[in-house]
Amino acid sequence: MSKNNADFTIGSLAKATGVNVETIRFYQRKGLVAEPDRMHGAIRRYTDSDLARLQFIKSAQRIGFSLDEIAELLKLDDGTHCVEARDLAAQKLRDVRQRIADLRGIEAALDQLVLSCGQATGSVKCPLIESLHHQPRSTGTRA
CATH class of the missing domain: 1.10.1660.10 (Multidrug-efflux Transporter Regulator; Chain: A; Domain 2)
Structure with a gap:
C-alpha cells in the first residue's frame, strides 16, 4: 500500500x-x-x-x-519563527542543565549515604534509614 x-x-x-x-x-x-x-x-x-x-x-x-512545549513549537512550524523556536529551545536547555545539576547533587548525597552504610558498626541503626527519617521536607514540587 x-x-x-x-x-x-x-x-x-x-x-x-x-x-x-x-x-x-x-x-x-x-x-x-x-x-x-x-x-x-x-x-x-x-x-x-x-x-x-x-x-x-x-x-x-x-x-x-513536554506536550505543552511541543504545542508551542507546532504553532511556530511555518518556518518564519526561528527566533521564537530558538528561545524555547534555549529555555529547555537551561531546564535540562538545572536538572543535571540537581541529579549530581542527588548522586553525591546517595554516594555519601551508601558509604555511611558500609561504616555502620555495633548497635548503630542503619545510617541510610536514619538519615532518611531526619531529612527536611522539600518545599518544591520535585521529589
Whole structure:
C-alpha cells in the first residue's frame, strides 16, 4: 500500500509512527493532531502530513520537550519563527542543565549515604534509614 495523501487508518498510522492508537487519540484531544473527518464508510483517513506531525511530536519528546512545549513549537512550524523556536529551545536547555545539576547533587548525597552504610558498626541503626527519617521536607514540587 503506498502512503499517499490519505492512506492511513489510525491503526496503520500508529504502526508507522511506533505509537499506540490511544496515544494518537490523546494527542487529538490535546489539539496536537487534527482528527480527520469520517470518509469512505465512516473510516477516518490520515495523511502523510499527519505522519510527519506525529514524528515531529515524538522527536521533540525524545529531546525533552513536554506536550505543552511541543504545542508551542507546532504553532511556530511555518518556518518564519526561528527566533521564537530558538528561545524555547534555549529555555529547555537551561531546564535540562538545572536538572543535571540537581541529579549530581542527588548522586553525591546517595554516594555519601551508601558509604555511611558500609561504616555502620555495633548497635548503630542503619545510617541510610536514619538519615532518611531526619531529612527536611522539600518545599518544591520535585521529589
